[in-house]
Amino acid sequence: xxxxxxxxxxxxxxxxQEMLSPLGICHVAMDGLEAMAAYKQALEMKEPYDxxxxxxxxxxxxxxxxxxxxxxxxxxRGIWGSDMSKIIMVTALNDAKNIMAALMKGSCDAYLVxxxxxxxxxxxxxxxxxxx
Amino acid sequence: xxxxxxxxxxxIIQEFIQECIDLLDHLEPTIIGFxxxxxxxxxxPTLESVPVMDEVFRLFHSVKGSAGFLNFSFMASTAHxxxxxxxxxxxxxxxxxxxxxxxFCQTIDFMREVLGYVAANLNDRGMEEPxxxxxxxxxxxxxxxxxxxxxxxxxxxxAPAAVAEPVISVPDxxxxxxxxxxFLQEATEQLQEVEEGLxxxxxxxxxxxxxxxxxxxxxxxxxxxGFLGFRDLERLSHRMETVLDAMKSGIxxxxxxxxxxxxxxxxxxxxxxxxxxxxxxxxxxxLDLYLELLADFIPGGQDNDSSVQTPxxxxxxxxxxxxxxxxxxxxxxxxxxxxxxxxxxxGAASLEQVDSALVEQEKFKGISGxxxxxxxxxxxxPDIRVDLDKIDTLIDLIGEMVIAENMLIHSPxxxxxxxxxxxxxxxxxxxxxxxLQEVAMTIRMIPVAGLFNRMxxxxxxxxxxxxxxADLVLVGMETELDKTVIEKITDPLVHLIRNxxxxxxxxxxxxxxxxxxxxxxxxxxxxxxxxxxxIRIDDDGRGLNREKILKKxxxxxxxxxxxxxxxxxxxxxxxxxxxxxxxxxxxxxxGRGVGMDxxxxxxxxxxxxxxxxxxxxxxxxIVLRIPLTMAIIDxxxxxxxxxxxxxxxxxxxESFRPAAKAITVSPEGQELVRVRDxxxxxxxxxxxxxxxxxSELLDEGILVLLENQGRNVCLxxxxxxxxxxTVIKGLSEYIGKIGQVRxxxxxxxxxxxxxxxxxEVRGLTDIAEGAD
Numbered sequence: 001x002x003x004x005x006x007x008x009x010x011x012x013x014x015x016x017q018e019m020l021s022p023l024g025i026c027h028v029a030m031d032g033l034e035a036m037a038a039y040k041q042a043l044e045m046k047e048p049y050d051x052x053x054x055x056x057x058x059x060x061x062x063x064x065x066x067x068x069x070x071x072x073x074x075x076x077r078g079i080w081g082s083d084m085s086k087i088i089m090v091t092a093l094n095d096a097k098n099i100m101a102a103l104m105k106g107s108c109d110a111y112l113v114x115x116x117x118x119x120x121x122x123x124x125x126x127x128x129x130x131x132x
Numbered sequence: 133x134x135x136x137x138x139x140x141x142x143x144i145i146q147e148f149i150q151e152c153i154d155l156l157d158h159l160e161p162t163i164i165g166f167x168x169x170x171x172x173x174x175x176x177p178t179l180e181s182v183p184v185m186d187e188v189f190r191l192f193h194s195v196k197g198s199a200g201f202l203n204f205s206f207m208a209s210t211a212h213x214x215x216x217x218x219x220x221x222x223x224x225x226x227x228x229x230x231x232x233x234x235x236f237c238q239t240i241d242f243m244r245e246v247l248g249y250v251a252a253n254l255n256d257r258g259m260e261e262p263x264x265x266x267x268x269x270x271x272x273x274x275x276x277x278x279x280x281x282x283x284x285x286x287x288x289x290x291a292p293a294a295v296a297e298p299v300i301s302v303p304d305x306x307x308x309x310x311x312x313x314x315f316l317q318e319a320t321e322q323l324q325e326v327e328e329g330l331x332x333x334x335x336x337x338x339x340x341x342x343x344x345x346x347x348x349x350x351x352x353x354x355x356x357x358g359f360l361g362f363r364d365l366e367r368l369s370h371r372m373e374t375v376l377d378a379m380k381s382g383i384x385x386x387x388x389x390x391x392x393x394x395x396x397x398x399x400x401x402x403x404x405x406x407x408x409x410x411x412x413x414x415x416x417x418x419l420d421l422y423l424e425l426l427a428d429f430i431p432g433g434q435d436n437d438s439s440v441q442t443p444x445x446x447x448x449x450x451x452x453x454x455x456x457x458x459x460x461x462x463x464x465x466x467x468x469x470x471x472x473x474x475x476x477x478x479g480a481a482s483l484e485q486v487d488s489a490l491v492e493q494e495k496f497k498g499i500s501g502x503x504x505x506x507x508x509x510x511x512x513x514p515d516i517r518v519d520l521d522k523i524d525t526l527i528d529l530i531g532e533m534v535i536a537e538n539m540l541i542h543s544p545x546x547x548x549x550x551x552x553x554x555x556x557x558x559x560x561x562x563x564x565x566x567x568l569q570e571v572a573m574t575i576r577m578i579p580v581a582g583l584f585n586r587m588x589x590x591x592x593x594x595x596x597x598x599x600x601x602a603d604l605v606l607v608g609m610e611t612e613l614d615k616t617v618i619e620k621i622t623d624p625l626v627h628l629i630r631n632x633x634x635x636x637x638x639x640x641x642x643x644x645x646x647x648x649x650x651x652x653x654x655x656x657x658x659x660x661x662x663x664x665x666x667i668r669i670d671d672d673g674r675g676l677n678r679e680k681i682l683k684k685x686x687x688x689x690x691x692x693x694x695x696x697x698x699x700x701x702x703x704x705x706x707x708x709x710x711x712x713x714x715x716x717x718x719x720x721x722x723g724r725g726v727g728m729d730x731x732x733x734x735x736x737x738x739x740x741x742x743x744x745x746x747x748x749x750x751x752x753x754i755v756l757r758i759p760l761t762m763a764i765i766d767x768x769x770x771x772x773x774x775x776x777x778x779x780x781x782x783x784x785x786e787s788f789r790p791a792a793k794a795i796t797v798s799p800e801g802q803e804l805v806r807v808r809d810x811x812x813x814x815x816x817x818x819x820x821x822x823x824x825x826x827s828e829l830l831d832e833g834i835l836v837l838l839e840n841q842g843r844n845v846c847l848x849x850x851x852x853x854x855x856x857x858t859v860i861k862g863l864s865e866y867i868g869k870i871g872q873v874r875x876x877x878x879x880x881x882x883x884x885x886x887x888x889x890x891x892e893v894r895g896l897t898d899i900a901e902g903a904d
Binding site for chain 1: 140143144146147148150151152155182183186189190193194195197198200201215218219222223
């Protein structure tokens with residue numbers, strides 16, 4: 001499995017990376033722009049990420065925007081249904097607007113509120129059918 | 133759980149409900165649009181349909197994710213199942229059938245229900261049963277993938293079970309008057325089509341296509357009724373649908389000929405719609421009886437209607453052989469009186485017979501009482517609905533306030549005084565009042581998008597009906613108009629679009645022969661122009677036929693002489709005269725000769741104007757020019773003799789004192805003034821309104837150059853007094869009618885309390901035009 005972690009905070013990023021590396025290759029991005037670049041490159045190489053973890057409050061391009069852009073690209077290219085990247089928002093923001101913007105408008109697959117809970121994270125990944 | 137939720141969590145749920153409703157509202161038409169795909173039988177995804185499916189897929193996906201996040205497991209599981217089914221269809225693993233579309237529609241309905249429940253209880257635990265039923269139906273489709281051939285066999289078994297959802301409280305969505313109006317309009321059209329279909333069917337009872345078409349029509353009609361909570365309408369149309377379904381799949385009793393009965397019921401539905409338009413609840417008297425009558429056409433007599441059936445007075449009478457079903461229909465037509473009374477009145481039954489039947493009915497009522505009473509969960513929306521009257525009052529009051537403010541600030545008592553603080557304060561006040569006005573005006577404004585979108589449907593239907601091909605192009609959807617204005621122009625717009633489709637656009641063959649594209653284009657555009665809103669309806673059809681119109685006008689005595697002196701524009705205007713219609717044959721679409729007349733009347737009511745411009749073989753352009761509801765305009769105050777007038781600033785291009793040599797007189801005696809190498813006609817306001825001016829010499833007064841739609845006139849006045857905010861007050865009918873006051877659109881009250889007329893620039897330019 002190929003995983004992209006976009007997170008500007010060092011501790012959160014490392015934590016996620018350690019939790020997820022047993023599942024597959026983890027790439028990390030420091031901000032939204034890097035995340036988009038990584039996502040597009042993976043798409044060009046026909047090896048898109050299976051799972052994308054996005055923080056919302058990131059410099060340059062925030063996570064909501066990254067989510068929207070990824071979904072737009074998918075829409076444009078007709079990537080669809082089970083082929084869409086699974087996206088988990090991992091963020092400290094727990095206000096209604098952000099949550100619903102990500103879930104309803106952005107069609108993210110899960111929304112986790114920090115602090116990161118390993119069990120919850122894996123429960124979500126399991127629910128998405130990425131691991132047995 | 134409800135009590136444990138923090139306010140943040142509640143807020144998230146509120147947000148979820150709001151987002152969900154928006155998404156559902158947005159996508160429901162799309163899903164209903166799937167029916168188009170499946171019309172020709174099971175359907176495999178095509179290039180055009182894929183993006184549409186993607187959009188719906190996203191909806192299910194988003195709902196699944198959000199509901200999962202909020203632990204609404206039943207909602208999430210249903211959305212998940214729907215998502216999977218759509219995934220299969222989109223991947224071409226199984227074709228989409230009518231049942232699938234129905235299931236998706238049900239899923240949408242279910243989601244709305246859950247949202248209603250969630251709004252009330254903050255969880256979805258009460259929705260287990262319907263969720264299970266729906267999810268299992270979806271799962272069944274995912275698993276099996278019903279093959280196209282067995283569809284007909286399955287439909288009757290499945291449809292009733294699916295449709296007869298338990299009479300759960302349908303979420304009480306904010307049902308706005310617009311929604312109801314839109315519903316009424318659409319429902320009336322649907323009924324009209326159902327009627328037409330039934331008429332065809334009654335002549336050609338073997339025609340299965342008509343039945344299928346009817347079934348679809350009634351189905352969507354039923355859906356609309358159910359959505360708006362008109363229970364009686366829904367139940368009756370549901371039963372009609374069941375009958376049609378039975379006929380469609382050939383399982384109805386062999387000799388059943390329900391067409392006439394259904395036609396009668398269409399009238400009943402229509403009456404009920406009329407009741408709704410009168411702010412009623414659309415209740416149908418004798419509903420149970422109608423339902424019962426239709427049961428004869430359904431195998432097994434009944435579809436599974438969830439409520440306990442109370443035997444009906446009429447039924448009992450029919451059973452005991454006192455009256456025939458035909459007599460009943462007659463009786464029910466009268467409707468206004470209780471059925472028993474009517475029957476007695478008709479002499480079809482005696483008073484005693486009816487009384488005993490009533491007693492019998494009471495007994496059953498006692499048994500089945502207390503069955504209903506479902507508490508309706510209501511959705512809370514963050515906006516509030518306000519009575520239009522209140523808004524109107526508010527706007528009126530603000531208008532009065534502007535006048536009062538003017539009177540205060542320009543009070544004659546203050547003349548000549550130097551009041552520094554007062555003028556500061558009054559300036560502040562003027563600014564606030566102006567802002568207040570602007571805000572108040574926007575309250576009533578809604579975008580024309582809703583209105584325009586309805587026309588898409590109209591064009592689509594008309595194109596199908598007439599066999600013509602047409603594209604509707606919509607422009608300027610975001611243009612806002614006053615709500616009442618939108619209501620007023622709905623009918624005219626429908627008429628005009630119908631006319632364009634029926635008269636203007638040619639058949640595909642005719643178009644090809646004329647060297648045009650096969651598909652005609654009707655363009656509907658809204659924009660702000662010259663302080664008005666313009667709604668343009670352009671088509672690229674055959675244009676108006678001058679000879680035909682003139683011939684007709686002469687026949688009807690609308691034109692004297694041979695009419696050759698009339699300009700094209702004047703000829704075009706003839707079609708707005710009452711009773712004018714050139715269509716060789718009256719079609720069901722248009723041509724009854726009332727349409728254009730009504731268009732004009734409705735527009736007059738809102739002070740709107742209509743312009744028509746047509747080029748034979750190239751097309752027709754119609755412009756509805758609607759004043760913004762600005763009951764308050766910027767005006768220039770001018771004086772002629774001792775009379776003052778307001779001229780709308782928007783129409784003024786410039787004002788100047790002419791040099792004597794700039795003035796020429798044409799051979800007909802028309803005065804013209806030269807402004808930068810262009811000649812403009814001069815109109816003397818004092819002659820028009822018979823006033824003694826300060827001076828008759830043009831170079832001693834002021835000329836105000838006015839423009840309206842590219843036509844100009846120079847108005848001669850004595851002097852310009854100033855600029856001011858003007859609250860328009862209508863002229864009384866009386867003054868308007870006798871035609872004594874020409875070129876006046878209204879009046880206003882000046883700061884000194886005097887009444888002052890507001891000039892209508894269009895009328896002025898018209899006069900100048902005539903004088904040319």
